[in-house]
Amino acid sequence: MLEPVNISLAELNLVTLMPMLIAIAGGLIVLTIDLIKENLHKSLYVMLTILILLIDLGATVGLQYNERGFFDVMLIDGVAILSQIIILIASMLFIPLALTSKRFHEYSYPEFFALFMFMIAGFQFMVSSDNLILIFVGLETASLSLYTLIALHNRHNSFEAAVKYFTMGALAAGFYSMGAAILYGISGSLELYQIAEAIQGRMDEAGMMILILGGAGFLLASFAFKLSLFPFHTWAPDVYEGASAPLAGYMSVVPKVAAFVVSMRIFEMFIELGIEWVQVAILVLAVVTMTIANIMALVQEDVKRMLAYSSISHAGFVMAAIALATTKANTGIFLYYGLFMFTNLGAFAMLWVSRHKHRIHHARYDHPYEKFSGMIKIMPIGAVVMALFMLSLAGVPPFSVFWGKIYLMSAAVDAGYVWLAIVMGLNSAIAAYYYLKLIVYMFLKEPTGQVNEATVYYNVSTPLMTILGFAVFVTVGSMFYVDPLLEYITEMIKISGIGFN
Amino acid sequence: MYEVIAFYIFAISTTILFLITVMSKNVLYAMTALAAGMVMISGFFFLLGADFLGVVQLIVYVGAVMALYAFAMMFFDATKDIKEKHQNPALVFLLGGLMALVFVVMFSAPIIGENVQALYPIVDGVGNAQAVGMVLFTKYLVPFEVAAVMLLVAMIAGIILAGKKMDYSLTECEVSDQELEDEILKGEAK
Amino acid sequence: MEIGIGHYLILAGLLFSIGFVGVLRRKNLLMLFFATEVMLNAVNVAFTAIGNYYGDLSGQMFAFFVIAVAASEVAVGLGLLIVLYKKYGSLDLETISSMKG
Amino acid sequence: MSHILSALVFFPALAGILGFVVDKKSAKAYGIAVAAVEFLLSIWLWISFDGSNAGMQFTEYVPIIAQFGISYNLGVDGISLFIVIMATMITLLGIILLREDTPNMKNMIVSLLFLEMTMVGVFVSLDAIVFYLFWELSLVPMLYIIGAWGGPTRVYAAVKFFLYTFAGSLIMLVGLLAMAYLYNLEAGVWSFNILDWYKLQLTADQQFWLFLAFFAGFAIKVPMFPFHTWLPHAHGQAPTIGSVILAAVLLKMGTYGFVRFSLPILPDASVDFTPFIMVLSLIMVVYTAMVAFAQKDMKQVIAYSSVSHMGIIMIGVFAMNAEGLGGSIFLMLSHGIVSGALFMLVGVIYERRGTKLMSEFGGLAATMPIYATVFGVMLMASVGLPLTIGFVGEFLVLLGFYKVSVIGTIIAGSTIIIGSIYMLALFKKSFFGPVTNEKNFGLKDLDARELTALLPLVAIVVWLGVYPKPVLEPIDNSVKKLLVQMEEHAQFPSTKDAIIISKKEAE
C-alpha cells in the first residue's frame, strides 16, 4: 500500500504559483465575460488584460528569491523573477497595440485575450521551473496559444505562418523529449539540479560522454528552434511576415526571453560541468546565426521581414552569452532584452501604425521599403522616430540597444573571447546597413506618389501614439536608467547562482 | 521467454507499421498503420509494467487522436493517393540512417547507472494506476494542471480556428471595411 | 536471451529515426503530422523503458505528458489544417509557400 | 561657470530640438544665431582657459553607469580646446554660407546643430564610452546631410561613409572594452575614464592588439591609406557645408583619437608601430597627392589633398616629440580652416555654375577677382606658405618627424612640391588662361554672404600664420605633459628613448 502523503500547505509554498494562477484566472475571467455578454468592445479586454497583468507583475515582484515550491517543481530564483518581469512588461506594452483605429480580425475574439494570458502563464511556468516536464508543458501551452494567435490574424500568410511554426515546433518538441529521455536515462531524474549531480558523478564512465553530448545536442536543437538559431531559424522570417506586427514584435522578445532562461538553466549547467563541446556548439551556432541572418537581412525588400532577420541576428548575438556562461554575460542577456524590448516595441508599433488592409505598395509585402520613401518630407516626426528605433537597433549610442550590446561585448572580452567581441562588432556593422537602408528610404529618397500622411498613419490612434511615445522616451533616455537596471539584474543573477562568476 | 517473443513481435510490427505510415502514398493506409502501430506501442507499455500508460495510450491516441484524424480526413477527401515530389529521396534516407546509426551507437553504451536511486520508486504490490495517481497528484500536480490549461487552449484553438467566423476576414478584405463589418454583424445577429 | 534496456532504447531510436525520415520526406501536411506522432511515440517507449529499469515513475509521467501534449497539438494542428485548407485548397507543402526569401 | 563644457555640448542639441518649431523661412537666421552663441561660448571657454595649465580644465563628472565605470566626464586641455573652437567656428561660418534657397533648410539647420553637439562632444569627453557615443552619433547627421543634399550618387556615398566608419569604430569599441577590462583586472574597479587609463601599465602584447583595435577606428576616420576611399565619394557627393565640416572637423576626430588614446595609453606599441604608421602615412602623402593631381573635379582635388595632408598630421602625431606632436595638432587646426575654406570656395563656384569640373572653367581670375584672391590665399595656405597658417604646423611636423626618420621626412616633405603641383594645376586650369567658356562671362563675384563666411577664415589664416603663439602655447604645454606622461608610463627603455620631450633634457 502506498502511504498517504501528508504535506502542509505552507510546505507547498503555493505563493510561488501565484503569478501564473493570476494569468490563468485572467484568461478564464475573459472567457466568462464573453459567455455572459457577447460583442463587447476590444478595449475592454485590452484594459482588463493590462490590469490582470499588472496584478500578475505585482505578484511576481513580490516573490521571495530562491524559493522552491510544490514538491520542488517550482523554482523561483532571480532569473525566474527577472524574466517574468520582462515577459509581463512586454505583454503589457504590446497588448495595447490592439487598439488600432481600424479593426483587425484577431481582436474581434475575446478568446484572443484569453489565449494571450494562457500563453503568458505558459511562459511563466516555463521560466520558473527546473523540472523538464513542467518546462515542456509550459512551453507547449505557450506555443500552442501562440500558434493560434498568429493564425487568428486570419489571412493567407498568417495561416501559412502558423502552420510552419506549428510543424517545426512539433519537430522541436520531438527533439526536446528525446533529449530529455536521454538525460533521464543518465540520471534517473527530470530535475535539472539532480541531473547535474548525476552527470557530475557519471561523467567519467565509459561511453557516458556520448550520451551526455547526444542529450545536450537534442536539447540544443529544440531550443535553437525556439531561439531561431541557424539552421533552425527558417520559420522566423515567414512567421514574422505572416503574423500581425504587434505579435511579431512580441515574438521577438517574449518567447525568446523564456527560451533563453531555460537555455541558461540547461546549457550553462553543462558548461559549468566542464563539458566544452556544448560551449563550442553554442558559440558556433551563435556566430553563424548572427552572420547568416545579417547577410540575409541585407537583401530583404520588406521592413518587417528585415526586422525578422534582424531579431534572428540579435538572438544569435545574445546566444553567445550563454556560451560564455558568466554572471556578466547572463546579466547582459537580460539587459539586452530588457532594452531591446522597448526599441522593438517602437519599431513594430511604427509598422503597425502604417499597416493597411490592402497592399498598395507591393504585391506581396505589407511594409516594403518604398512605403517609407521620403517620409521625412511629409511626416518629419514619424521619420525621426522610426530612425531612432533603427539607430538603436543598429547599436548606435546612446540609444537603448547600444548599452546591451556593449555589455555583452564586454562580457565576451572579459571571458577571454576577444575574437567573439570582434565578430559581434563586425556583425553590428553589417547590420547597420539594413537598418540604414530604411533610414535612407525615409530621409534620402523622394516620396513616391502613394506615400502621404493618410497612408502611413493609417492605423493610428491615441493608444498607439502613447505607446510609440513611450518607446521613444525609453529608447532615447536609456542612459539614465541603465545603471539601476543593471544593478538590479546583476543582483538577481547573482542570487540565482547561474554561471561562472 | 515470452517477454522476448512479445518484444520482438511488437518491435517488428511497430517498425513495419510506422514505416508504412511514413512511406505510404495513401493517407488512409498511413493512418491505419499509425493507429495499429500505436496499439503495438501500448504493448510495450504493458510489457514494461506501465499499465496505466498503456491504457491511456489506447484511449487517447488510438481512441481520440486517431478519431480526430479520421474526421479531418473526411474533410480533406484523402482517399486519393497523394502526390509528393521528392527532390533527393536518397539524402533523406541517408539522414535518417545516420540518425539511426547515432542512436545505435549512443544506446549501445550502458545507460543505466548502478548508483542512481529511483526518486519515485515503483513499489511492489501497488497497482500501477494507483502509483501513477499518487505521483501525478502530488509531485506532478502543477504540470497536470498546466496540461489542463493546455488542453483548454487546444480546445479553444480548435473551436475558433475551425469556426465559421474565420471565413470572413477583417484583416484581408476585398470589400471596404464598413460593408464587411455590417455583414459580419448581420451574420452574428442571425 | 534477456531483453535489456538497450533493446528498448535502440528500438526507440529506430522508431524515432523512422519518424524523422517521415518528417523530412513528407510533403503533405497531414502525413507530416503522422510522422511527428511517430517520433513522440518512440520517445514514450524510451521513457517508459528507462523508468522501468530504474524502477522509477518519472519516466511514465513524462510519457503521460507527452501524450497530453500530442493530443493538444493534434487539436490545434487540425484546426490550423482546416483553415489552411479552406484558404489554399490543398495540403501540399509546395503550394503553401507564398512567403519566401 | 563650471558647467561651460556641458553647455557647449548640449546647447546646440537643445537648440536643434527647439529648432523644429522655428518657421522654415527663419531657420537660417535661427541657425546663425545659435551657432554664433555657441561660438561665443567657445571663445569664452578660451578666455577662461588657463593657458599655463597643461592638464584638463573645466572637468565635469557625473556617473552614468556606476558599476560599469561609465561616467559623463568632460574636460578640455590645450590639445582639444582649439579644435572645439574651430568646430564651432566652422559650423557658424558654414551656416552663414548656406544659400537661402537650400531645400528643407530647417532640417539642414537642425542636423547641423546636432552635428555640432557631437563634434564638440567628441573633443571634450574624457570617458571612452561618452567619446564613442559622440563619435558614432556624429555619423548620423552627416549621413543625412550628405544623403539628402548631395549629388547624384549621394546615397551610395553617404552609406559608404557611414558603414565604413561604423565598422572601424566597432572594432575600436572592442578595444575600449578590452581596455576597461584590463583596467578592472589591475585596479579592481571598472573605469572608462581616459585619464585613469593613462596610469595603466600594459604588456607589449596587450598593447599591440589594443593599438590595432584603436587603429581600426581611428585610421578609417582619418582616413589613412588604404582606408581612405570613402572620402572622395563623401566629398564628391556632399553639399558644400557637409564637405566643409567633414574635412574641417570630422577627420580630425581620427587624429585626435590617436593623440588622446593610442599615444598615452599605449606608448610602447605606439613607438613600435611608428614605422608602420610612417609607411602608410607616406603613401598617403605621396600617393594621394598624385591622385589629386589626376582629378578632373575641383572638389575631388581638395578631397584627395585632404587625405594627403592628413598623412602629414599622422606622421606628426607619431614623431614622439613636442615639436612634431604640437605641430600636428596645430596642423589639424590649420587644415581644418584651410580645407574648410577651400571647400566653401568650391561650393561658391558650384552654386554659380552647377559644375565643379575644372575643364568647365578657366580665366576665373579675370571674372571673379575677389574670389580668385581668396582662393589664392587659401591655396597658398594649403601648400604651406610661411606666414600663413599652413606653414606653422607643416614645418613643425616635418621638423619633429626628422628625428624619427630622415628619409621619411624627405618623402613627407615632398608634399611641399607635389602639394603645390596639384594645387597650382588646379588654380591654373580654373583661374588662369583666357575665359573660354561663355558661361563664365559675367559670373558674379563673391557677395556679402560669402564674404562674411570667408573673410574671417582669411583673417585667421594670416593671423595664425604670423602670430600662432596664443594657440601654439597651450597646445605645446599640453603636448609636453602628454609626452611626459607617455615617457613615465612607457615600460621599455627603447620607448623612453624614442620619446623626446625636450632635447636639452635628453642630452
Added chain:
Amino acid sequence: MESLVYVALFAPFVGSMFAGLFFGNAPRNAITGWVASTLLFVSFLASVALAVHVVHHGSVHVTMMDWISAGDLSIPFGFLVDEVSVTMMVVVTLVSTVVHIYSTGYMDHDKSYNRFFSYLSAFVFSMLILVMSDNFAGLFIGWEGVGVCSWLLVGFWYHKADRPFEENPSISPSWAANEAFIMNRVADLGMLVGIFLIYWNIGSLQYDVVFAAMPNLADGILVAIAIALFIGAMGKSAQFPLHTWLTDAMEGPTPVSALIHAATMVTAGVFLVIRANPLFSLEAVSGVSLFIAALGTFVAFYAASMALIARDIKRIVALSTLSQLGYMFAAAGLGAYWIALFHLAAHAFFKALLFLGAGNVMHAMDDELDIFKMGGLKKAMMGSYIYMGIASVALAGLPIFAGFYSKDAIIETAFNEGTYIIWGILVITAGMTAFYSFRQVFFSFHGEKRYEALGFHPHDMYKYVLVAMAPLAILAISFGWFMDDFKAFITKNLPAYEMSHHTHHWAWLLGLIVVIIAVAGIVIAYKKYAGKGANAWKRDEEFEASFIYKLLENQYYVPKFYDEFLVKPYTIASEKFWAIDKAVVDGSVDLIAKAFYKSGDVSRGMQNGNLSSYLNWMGAGALLLVVAAALATAIG
C-alpha cells in the same frame, strides 16, 4: 635705429597693402604707383641711413616678437642689419625704387595697374625679410615669400592662353609661374632639410648660435647641412639642373624680370651661401664649396652658350643673368664671399638697367620680343640705346665699368685658387658674354630697320622714366670704383679674401686677357650684326639647321627632358594611381560589401518558403549537432 629697421622693412609692405586696397576690378589708380614708389624710396633712404649707421656703429639686431615656439624650438621675428644684409637692403631697395618708378610708366596702360604695384611691393617686402632675418626660419619666410610674389608676377598676365612648346618655350605666363614655383619648391625641400639638420644638431636656428656651434659638429653633418642649404640656393638662383624656370619666367612683365629675375630674388641663393659663409668656409665642407664653384662655372658657360643664339630679347638677358649667377657662385664657392657679394651688387645695377632697357624696346615694339624683327632703333630711342649700351659694356666687363671690377676679381680668384680649369672657362665665358650682349644691342639698335616692314612705330619711354633709370646707369658705370671701400666695409663681417702675391703680380695680365677677349667678342658681334645695307645681317639657314644650333635653341633639350621624363611620367603615374585607387583600393572595399550582399542573395535560397525544406534544414541541423556530439566523443 630700431625704428629705421622697421621703416625700411615695412614701408614696402604698407605700399603693397595700399595698392591692394584698389584691388579687384577697381579702375587703374595712378596714386597706387606713386605711393608705392614713394614708400620704397623711404625704405631706400632708411636702408642708406642704416648702412651709415652700420659703418659707424656696427650691426643692429632687433627682435620684433615670437613667431613659432613649440617644444624646444623658438623662432622669433628677429632682424639683423649687419654689413651683409645692409648691402643687400640698399641694393634691393634702390633697384626696387627705380623699377617701381619705371613701372608707373611701363604699366601705364595695363588694366591691372594697381594689382601690379601691390605684388611688386609685396615682393620687396619679402625680399627684405629674406635678407634681414636673423635666423634660418625667417630667411625661409622671405625665401618662400619672394617665391610667391614671383609666382604672382610671372603669372601677372594670367589671362594669356597656353601655346605649344614649339611656338613659345614658356607656354604661357601662368605655366611659367607654376613651373617657377614648383621648381623652387624642390629646392626649398632641400633647404627645409638643412634647417631640420641644423635644428636637431644645434637646437636653434639663430644665425649667431648656429654659426658659433658649427665648428663643433661632425664633418658628415656639416657636409649634409651644406649640401641641403645649397640645394635650396640652387633653386632660387636657378642653378643647373633647376634653371629652366628662369628663362620661362620672362613671361612676366619686364620690370618684374628686372627686379626679381635679375637684380634681387635670383641672387638669394648667392646671398644664402654668403650668409652661411662660416659653414661653407669650414675645412670639412671644402668639397661642397668646390662643387659650388664648379657648378657655378658650368652654369656660367652653359647659360652663355645658349645666349649666343637666342632670339628673344628677354631670354638673352635672362640667360646672361643665369651666367652671371654662375660667376657669383664660382666666387662664393672659392671662398671669395665679399667678391661674390660685390658682383651681386654690381650685377644688380647693370642687369636691372639692361632689363629696363629691354623693356623700353619691348614697349616701343608693342611687346615684340624677337630681335630678328628689330634693328636700327637707335634713332627712335636714343635714351634707351645709351642705357642699354652702358649696361652691356658693364656686363661685358670693359674697364672702368662696374662689371669689369667685379668680374675680373672673380676670374682672378679662380686663378688664385689654382683652379685653372674654372679660370679658363670663366675667361672664355667672359668673351661669350661680351659677344651676346652686344649682339643684342646691335641687333636691336643698329643695322637695318627691319621693324618698318612689320609696321611698328617705335617711340621711346616717358622722359621721367628715363630719368629715373639714371641712378642705375650711374652705378653701372661707377660702382666698381668703390671696390676698395666696399671691401673695407664688408670684410668686417665676411672673410677678407686676399689674392696671393703671385696672383697680384700677374693681375694686370689676367685683366688684360679678359678685356681682350671681351673686346674681341664685341668686335665680332659688331661685324656680324651692326652692318647696314650690303653688310646687313642675313639669316644663316645652314647654321640654323646645324646640330649645335638646335641643341642651343632647345636649351640642350633639358626642358624636353623634363617634359618627357618627369612631367609626363608624373602625369601618367597620377592617372594610373587614380585608376588603381578606384579599381583596387576602393574596389576591394566595394567587393567586400558586394560579397556580403551576394552571399545574402545566395543564402536567401534556403528560405524558399517550402516548409518541407525548412524541416530538412532543421533536421539536418539537429543531426549535425548529434553527429558532432558523437564524433566529439569518438575523438575525445
